[in-house]
């Protein structure tokens with residue numbers, strides 16, 4: 144079974160599906176559709192298929208088959224991948240199977256989960272299984288470029304009046320010791336993600352020749368502003384309810400003082416905030432809105448003071464401060480340095496899903512069945528996933544893929560030597576089958 148699964152995934156890796164800004168030639172994505180039809184013929188024979196500019200939406204009608212189906216299950220992920228630069232041990236689009244692994248760009252992000260999801264359904268269809276309610280599959284070709292695939296599909300679903308009791312996308316995974324001192328394996332199940340906005344900060348002046356510079360030229364002001372943001376706390380630092388729940392669930396697996404504090408996070412909030420802020424940028428980012436400066440532009444000449452210079456800030460806003468208030472805070476800070484702000488893209492605010500609801504419980508139960516001994520915890524993603532758009536059609540968007548990842552595998556996502564264990568494919572397929580059967 145393992146080998147057969149690995150072969151199929153390998154074929155999916157061999158179809159290069161790198162997405163790029165402004166892509167108009169969708170040929171390679173349609174070739175990938177054809178490959179899916181070939182690999183999962185039974186599933187395609189029962190599904191209604193829609194193409195949204197290269198992104199896929201499929202409906203597997205359930206027994207109830209209501210029109211429009213109000214409470215189905217949406218399984219989603221993406222099939223575009225990021226570029227594969229750097230030195231790879233196995234060529235990134237070879238899909239080589241070696242040393243018990245399938246190698247290549249997309250094996251984890253996100254074709255491995257896509258394979259498992261479709262294979263699970265393919266086998267169920269072949270057995271004659273018909274789901275109670277509609278099961279939908281969505282897979283976009285624009286996720287990695289923050290493109291519009293899932294955005295337009297979610298709008299279409301909304302227009303048609305579809306609602307989903309549960310959406311399951313990529314995001315969390317099974318990790319060993321997800322934070323220092325928490326012993327054991329944990330399924331970190333994403334229940335929400337921070338919003339993501341792009342903001343341009345513009346400093347203007349009269350310009351002039353570099354031989355007689357006045358004080359506070361545009362680049363100097365931008366520099367002072369960025370330095371201010373870097374060293375001060377302009378955003379609200381809070382332990383949100385989902386982070387408190389995560390700490391409470393990890394606490395029983397820890398020892399000593401930190402276990403005691405984490406078991407009662409609200410009571411020890413100041414201490415925990417200090418520990419998290421110091422422990423890593425990722426832990427710190429769970430507590431507040433962040434902003435990273437990613438691009439900059441000055442004048443066109445080495446001896447010309449710019450009359451206008453700018454930097455771009457990529458902001459990830461917390462749920463407690465939100466989009467508007469976070470933008471307000473940074474706009475106020477920029478003003479102090481005579482800098483204008485322009486919101487290039489305000490991003491999309493999506494709520495946190497209930498970790499006491501049925502959708503989360505179904506994932507917990509499937510983890511318990513397929514990965515015995517693995518504890519479950521909700522968590523918040525600092526990165527973005529396509530599922531944020533699905534909050535238009537569901538209040539339960541869960542972000543989790545059933546793969547146990549090592550640190551080295553985590554680093555390989557968007558990096559070099561991305562790979563998945565061949566042995567992890569069977570439990571991943573079982574996981575999705577459990578979800579579909581129990582939905």
Ligand SMILES: [Zn+2]
Pocket residue numbers: 221252253286313
């Ligand atoms: Zn991904």
